[in-house]
C-alpha cells in the first residue's frame with residue numbers, strides 16, 4: 001500500500017470513491033463535469049490522443065484530488081498492426097512471439113492514449129459453434145495458459161494493463177450459443193477452465209473481467225465462490241475485477257437480482273470492483289452503504305485496488321501521451337515483419353498430397369480463386385477496433401507482387417463473399433483454372449461470421465463455396481485450398497477434393513505475404529491445431545482430453561448390416577453415421593519436411609517425493625528442407641478417484657532443425673502437474689501408473705510408463 005494511495009483514500013468522499021468504481025463509454029460526448037467531480041474512474045473506447053489528454057487533464061488538473069483515468073480498449077490481436085486472431089496465434093505454439101506481438105499492440109495503443117486493454121481472452125472452449133472461439137487459445141488449458149500469460153507480459157511490458165477475461169467458464173456455453181447457460185462441475189472448472197486465469201494472475205495481470213454467463217445457476221459477475229473465494233482468496237489476486245459490459249445490471253435479466261440495487265450489492269459482495277457501462281454502482285452504492293447493506297470496507301478495498309493499478313502504470317506521474325507519438329510507432333517495418341512471422345507460424349498445413357507444396361518456379365500461371373483471396377476486412381478477423389482494411393495486404397496482392405518473370409496470376413473469385421450463392425462467377429473461375437498450371441482457392445468465413453454473438457449452428461463452408469470447389473475439381477488441375485476462418489470448419493467432403501490445404505485462420509494485416517511465403521516455401525508451415533476439427537457438427541463436443549468411458553468408441557466398427565438386428569455394430573460409444581474420431585486432431589499439422597522421434601528417456605520410472613521427472617527425446621529432421629517441429633508431451637493417469645482424461649498436454653517446445661540435424665529435447669515434469677482437483681475443490685496427487693507420450697500431436701508419439709508410488 002503506497003502512502004499516496006492511503007492518503008487519497010483518507011481524503012476521498014464516498015461519492016468520489018464510487019466514482020472510481022465506474023467505467024463510462026467515452027467514445028464521444030462531453031464528460032467534463034463528471035470527470036472534474038471525480039465521478040468516473042475510467043473510460044473505454046477513447047482512442048484519439050487529443051481526447052485522451054483532454055480527459056486526463058480534467059481529471060488530473062481540474063478535479064479535487066487529481067486522480068488519473070484508466071482508458072480501456074479491446075486491443076485483442078493488434079491495434080493498427082493486426083495480428084492473426086488469438087486462435088491462430090495459439091496455433092503457432094510460440095509464446096515468445098505471441099508476447100512480442102502483444103508488446104507491439106500495446107506500444108501502438110499506448111500512443112493513442114490507451115493504457116488498459118481488455119485482453120487476453122483465456123476462455124477455454126470445446127465449442128467451435130461459439131463465435132468467440134476465435135478470440136481464445138482453443139480447447140486446452142495448458143496451451144491457453146501459455147498464450148494468455150505471454151500476452152499479459154507483452155501488454156504490460158509496454159505500459160498497458162492487461163485484463164484476463166472472461167472470468168469464468170464463458171467458453172462452456174451450452175450449444176456453443178453465446179452468453180448461454182453453463183454447468184461446470186467443480187473438478188472441471190478447476191482442471192480445465194480456471195488454469196489459464198491462474199497463469200495470467202501469476203504472470204501479473206493487473207485486472208480480470210467477470211463474464212456474462214452464469215455458472216451452475218450463479219452469474220459469474222455475482223459469484224462469490226469464483227470471484228472472492230478462488231480468485232481473490234485462494235490465488236491472492238491483488239488487482240481489480242471489472243464487470244463485462246452491463247453484466248452487473250444483467251443479473252436482473254438472469255433472474256439472480258430482483259432489481260439493479262440488488263445487482264450492485266451482489267456484484268460488490270462477490271468481488272467486482274469496477275462496473276463497465278451500466279450504472280448500478282453510481283445509482284445505488286451510496287444508499288446501500290448508508291443502509292448498512294454493503295460494508296464500507298468493500299468499497300475501500302475496490303478503490304485501493306483501482307488506485308494501485310493506476311499507480312503501477314505510472315499514471316500519477318505521466319498521465320498524458322505525446323500526440324505525435326503514434327506517427328512514429330504505428331505499422332513500422334518491424335511491426336509488419338513480426339505480424340508476417342506470426343501469421344506464417346499460425347498457418348496449419350492440413351494436407352499436402354504428393355508434396356504439391358511448396359510451389360516451384362516452374363509454376364507459370366496461377367489461378368487465384370475463391371471469395372477470400374482479396375478480402376482485407378475479413379482477413380483481419382473479428383474484434384478489430386482500429387485496424388484498417390487499406391493497410392492489409394491480401395493474398396492476391398501479395399501474389400501479384402511476388403511474381404517472378406514469366407509468372408502470371410489469373411484472378412476470378414467465383415463468389416463475391418463467403419456467404420454468396422450467386423454462381424454466375426463460376427464460369428470465370430473455371431476458365432481461369434483451365435488456363436492455369438495450378439489453382440489456389442481461398443475459402444472460409446467472412447469476419448462477421450466470427451466473434452461475439454456470432455455463433456453458427458452449422459460449421460460447413462458458408463454459401464456456395466463447396467459447390468465452387470466441386471466444380472473446380474472437375475477441371476482436373478492441381479487444387480490448393482487456403483482457408484481463412486475464425487473457427488474450425490467442417491471440411492468433410494471438401495478436404496478430399498483438395499490436393500493440399502493450408503488453414504490460415506484470419507491472419508491479419510500481413511496474412512497475404514505470410515501465406516505466399518509458405519506457398520512458395522520461403523518457410524515451412526509449423527502451425528499445429530489448438531482445437532479439434534470435427535468430421536461433423538453432430539460430433540460436438542469433441543476434444544482430445546476426453547474420458548475413456550466404459551465402452552470406448554471403435555473407429556474400426558463394421559458397416560451397419562441390413563435388417564434390424566438388435567446389435568447393429570456392437571454396443572460401444574459412437575455414431576452409426578460418422579467415424580467417431582475427429583477429422584484432424586488437436587496438435588496436428590504437417591510440414592514440408594519430416595521429423596523422426598527416438599530415444600525417449602525418463603530420469604526414473606518411479607517418482608519419489610517432489611523430485612521432477614526429466615524427460616528427454618531425440619528429434620531429427622529426416623527430410624530435405626529446414627522446418628520447425630512442435631514437440632508435445634502428454635500424460636495419462638490410468639486410474640484415479642475421478643476418471644482422468646485419456647490424454648493431457650503437459651508441455652511443448654518448438655524446435656527448428658536443418659535437414660539431417662537432430663536435437664535432444666528436454667522437459668521437466670513436476671509432480672504437481674500429475675494431480676487434479678476433485679469435486680470438493682481439493683487438489684489430489686494420487687499414486688499410480690502413468691503413460692507418457694512425446695510426439696507431433698495428441699494421437700502420435702513415443703510412449704513410456706512411469707509410476708507415482710503411494
Ligand code: GLC
Pocket residue numbers: 044074118165244245452
Ligand atoms: C464486450 C465483450 C468484452 C469486451 C467488452 C468491452 O461485450 O464481452 O470482451 O471487452 O464488451 O468492449
